[in-house]
Amino acid sequence: MTLPADIDALVRLFVVANVVLLVVLVLIYIERKVLAHIQQRLGPMRTGFHGILQTPADAIKLLIKEDLTPQSADRWVFQLAPFLVFVPIFMMFVTIPFTGELVVRNLDLGIFYLVAFSSLHVVGLLMAGWGSDNKYALLGGVRAAAQLISFELPLAFAILGVVVWSGSLNLKEIVELQTGIPFLLLQPLGVLIFLVASLAELSRTPFDIPTAESEVIGGPLVEYSGMRWSIFMLAEYASLFATAAIAAAIYLGGWEWPFAPRAGELDGWAARLAGVTWFVIKTLGLIILVFWLRGTLPRLRIDQLMGFAWKMLIPFSFINLIITAAAVVYGGVILLAGWLATGGFAYAVYIRSRR
Amino acid sequence: MSNTYLFDYSPVFLGVLLGAGLVGSLLLLARLLAPRRREALKGATYECGILPVAGHNWMQFHVRYYLFAILFLIFEVETVFMFPWAVILQTLGNTAFIEMMLFLAILTFGLAYAWKKGVLEWER
Numbered sequence: 135m136t137l138p139a140d141i142d143a144l145v146r147l148f149v150v151a152n153v154v155l156l157v158v159l160v161l162i163y164i165e166r167k168v169l170a171h172i173q174q175r176l177g178p179m180r181t182g183f184h185g186i187l188q189t190p191a192d193a194i195k196l197l198i199k200e201d202l203t204p205q206s207a208d209r210w211v212f213q214l215a216p217f218l219v220f221v222p223i224f225m226m227f228v229t230i231p232f233t234g235e236l237v238v239r240n241l242d243l244g245i246f247y248l249v250a251f252s253s254l255h256v257v258g259l260l261m262a263g264w265g266s267d268n269k270y271a272l273l274g275g276v277r278a279a280a281q282l283i284s285f286e287l288p289l290a291f292a293i294l295g296v297v298v299w300s301g302s303l304n305l306k307e308i309v310e311l312q313t314g315i316p317f318l319l320l321q322p323l324g325v326l327i328f329l330v331a332s333l334a335e336l337s338r339t340p341f342d343i344p345t346a347e348s349e350v351i352g353g354p355l356v357e358y359s360g361m362r363w364s365i366f367m368l369a370e371y372a373s374l375f376a377t378a379a380i381a382a383a384i385y386l387g388g389w390e391w392p393f394a395p396r397a398g399e400l401d402g403w404a405a406r407l408a409g410v411t412w413f414v415i416k417t418l419g420l421i422i423l424v425f426w427l428r429g430t431l432p433r434l435r436i437d438q439l440m441g442f443a444w445k446m447l448i449p450f451s452f453i454n455l456i457i458t459a460a461a462v463v464y465g466g467v468i469l470l471a472g473w474l475a476t477g478g479f480a481y482a483v484y485i486r487s488r489r
Numbered sequence: 490m491s492n493t494y495l496f497d498y499s500p501v502f503l504g505v506l507l508g509a510g511l512v513g514s515l516l517l518l519a520r521l522l523a524p525r526r527r528e529a530l531k532g533a534t535y536e537c538g539i540l541p542v543a544g545h546n547w548m549q550f551h552v553r554y555y556l557f558a559i560l561f562l563i564f565e566v567e568t569v570f571m572f573p574w575a576v577i578l579q580t581l582g583n584t585a586f587i588e589m590m591l592f593l594a595i596l597t598f599g600l601a602y603a604w605k606k607g608v609l610e611w612e613r
Contacts, residue, residue: 143500147507197515198522205532206545217512224508228500239500246572247501268534269548276554283561290568297575356535361519365512437611440557444600444609448564452597455571456590462578463586 146238150227158371159189165425172429199360204267207357211265215354216365218258222251223373230379231305233389233409244305245297248380249290252335255369256282259344262354262366274353277436278337278344284443285334285341291451292328295321295458296384309388316387322473323454325385327447332377334443336370338424340431343439374421382416389413450476556608560600567596 163178163186170177178185203212229244231237241247256279263275297303299320300311308317318325334341345353355366382388389409434442457472534541574589603609 140499144503147500147503151507151511197519200523200525201519202531204534206534217509220512221505221508224511225501225504228504239497241497267546269546272547273550276550280554280557284557287561287564294568294571294575297572298578301576301579303576360523361516365515440611441609445604448600452593459578459586463582
């Protein structure tokens with residue numbers, strides 16, 4: 135059965151929208167449980183088996199809360215902000231591949247499109263901060279803008295390393311190039327930069343400076359309540375899911391690595407199931423790593439954060455790109471030599487800073 | 490580039506509509522279900538418990554944010570140049586590599602200048 139392309143895309147988008155909502159509910163539950171167990175608590179236990187119905191209950195509670203708009207707020211900006219935060223993040227799912235065929239549309243510009251849309255929600259956060267007419271919200275908004283644009287650069291440069299090596303922007307092609315060796319091993323520096331920068335892009339601890347409770351009491355979200363507030367939360371977890379899925383695709387070999395069923399070995403549905411299983415394992419593993427970091431690391435100060443972005447991550451992401459490009463043009467040996475030299479250099483800097 | 494190329498991107502436009510529709514319908518649902526009782530203090534700006542100052546609360550913030558935004562713009566435009574370069578580097582080879590390294594060197598010089606000038610320092 136084949137549908138017209140646009141109807142097919144619409145059906146797929148609708149399914150993806152529901153999957154994203156469901157995944158967000160599950161992720162919030164997992165985060166609370168992981169954090170609780172790191173802190174030797176039990177977490178939610180009362181609603182359903184081991185508190186499994188806690189997030190749906192919270193969602194219903196948020197739905198029937200009064201939705202307030204401050205009197206002095208810039209009404210249009212205030213009310214438009216949730217849309218501008220959520221929609222760009224939702225649009226990333228247009229080309230995020232769950233497996234080779236479980237994707238809304240495998241765009242040729244794939245990864246470039248994702249880089250573009252992953253940074254667009256900064257406009258929404260800035261609008262939320264400005265529109266709230268609140269000191270804390272405004273400070274949080276400009277902090278969010280400064281942080282997100284600063285970490286956007288190393289993120290894009292880390293991804294450029296992958297693009298140079300694979301010579302393609304298409305996510306499906308990038309994954310298929312990794313059937314032998316995942317880019318995790320070819321781009322060790324790139325993976326580190328990507329992980330740190332995307333943590334900051336997601337404003338997760340230790341980079342949750344825009345919404346730091348003890349400094350700006352929730353930042354741009356101070357004045358939001360009820361459903362409007364929960365749309366920001368929805369967007370945050372959806373972008374966490376999206377980023378983990380991208381990392382799984384471009385560094386961990388997506389749905390194929392470590393082994394994919396060869397043609398004829400499994401019939402259609404079993405092969406699909408195998409792909410989805412790999413995807414879920416990798417994505418969930420990365421997401422739990424993010425939760426683990428939140429449970430472990432304290433928040434950075436904003437000067438440490440900006441200094442780290444511009445003085446460490448950006449120069450190192452340049453080095454990453456130069457080494458990869460040189461290896462593509464002049465032969466793969468440069469890659470190995472380059473990573474060894476970079477590792478040695480970083481170690482020397484570390485030793486010097488310890489004195 | 491054929492006529493059908495743009496149709497590849499139709500899900501992008503559908504995505505905007507569906508995403509906005511999702512947010513809109515959630516907000517509509519909340520509007521139908523949630524109570525709405527107006528009280529004077531509910532609309533007041535949140536100020537950690539004390540009464541807010543009359544008028545707007547937009548405050549001054551440091552010009553440094555603006556400098557970072559300018560620096561960002563320069564480098565972001567550079568990444569836009571680099572994506573097409575990265576895709577075809579394997580076919581272009583040596584020349585393209587050297588050209589882009591020169592471009593990168595100029596921008597790195599700019600970053601080093603900003604660094605030296607103390608733009609990247611938060612405390613001064």
